[in-house]
């Protein structure tokens with residue numbers, strides 16, 4: 099077990115025991131990467147994410163009363179609320195847990211009071227979906243604790259809805275799905291329309307997944323995210339006037355965009371063009387993966403970045419710089435910004451023996467231009483949300 103993992107579990111265990119006594123169970127829920135297929139999930143397209151070996155750890159136990167007492171051990175912060183009086187809090191972290199409680203209650207599930215402590219090593223605000231990891235950990239733990247009988251996909255939907263309704267970000271289903279359904283050494287090819295999915299082996303032999311965190315956190319991220327979604331929906335509405343069967347951009351074509359959106363705001367044309375191209379690109383990229391052609395796959399990652407930056411306008415100078423820098427390095431097969439955008443990480447597929455040199459060179463170049471340090475993470479693909487064996491913990 100890596101030391102960091104031990105450290106997080108140790109923290110959660112110690113804080114829980116000293117505040118609440120012995121916990122009933124422990125859950126781990128990972129962050130995620132996404133190889134290709136960005137901003138396609140809420141357009142009913144495809145995505146290609148995977149869970150990573152960085153996770154949120156949660157210890158939980160019942161209370162006698164009808165209250166929820168939470169501690170974020172990493173932040174040394176706590177939050178308490180009554181089950182019949184849930185409300186949005188200034189303490190951002192608590193909303194991801196309380197949002198899940200709210201969704202469960204709204205859907206008629208009976209909960210009792212509980213105590214929970216969480217900690218983790220998913221970098222916050224880096225685009226690795228620490229929030230989805232917290233939501234999935236919470237719904238999974240509550241499902242076990244109160245024997246709610248939820249299936250994995252029901253938990254994913256509840257977690258997503260918690261984020262949509264309680265937190266207020268109109269995210270798609272990718273992050274929660276990847277966190278819950280992740281599997282070691284496989285990427286998940288998820289059809290966000292049917293929710294059909296397929297584990298594709300991702301042969302990492304000789305290749306490392308390197309994330310370069312710009313450490314830029316734009317406060318506009320959630321507003322702009324919701325706006326992109328609206329822009330896509332606006333495009334679909336216009337296309338529907340001529341093609342009523344087109345329910346989402348998943349079913350639209352470039353030809354429809356050219357034909358129907360000609361008199362529309364250029365921004366709407368650009369957003370829709372990116373999404374339609376990205377859905378197709380992912381399907382082609384999966385063929386590259388099947389053929390073991392990571393070079394061709396990597397080329398498509400660069401194309402995705404270009405579209406996200408120029409057409410979808412969710413990149414920033416720091417992300418563009420890192421993607422451009424990667425392009426000049428022969429040891430990098432592909433790179434692009436990852437996740438919602440406006441900061442966070444680039445994802446890079448790098449030849450194993452060149453990782454150290456690449457990270458160093460990128461860091462130096464970044465520092466020279468922006469005067470700040472970027473942070474590298476080398477990740478591997480791990481399993482989804484699960485119970486932790488108590489014997490490992492105590």
Ligand code: GLA
Nearest residue numbers: 136137269270271272437438
């Ligand atoms: C965020 C959202 C996801 C997805 C990505 C962009 O991570 O939570 O649902 O839309 O952005 O692909």
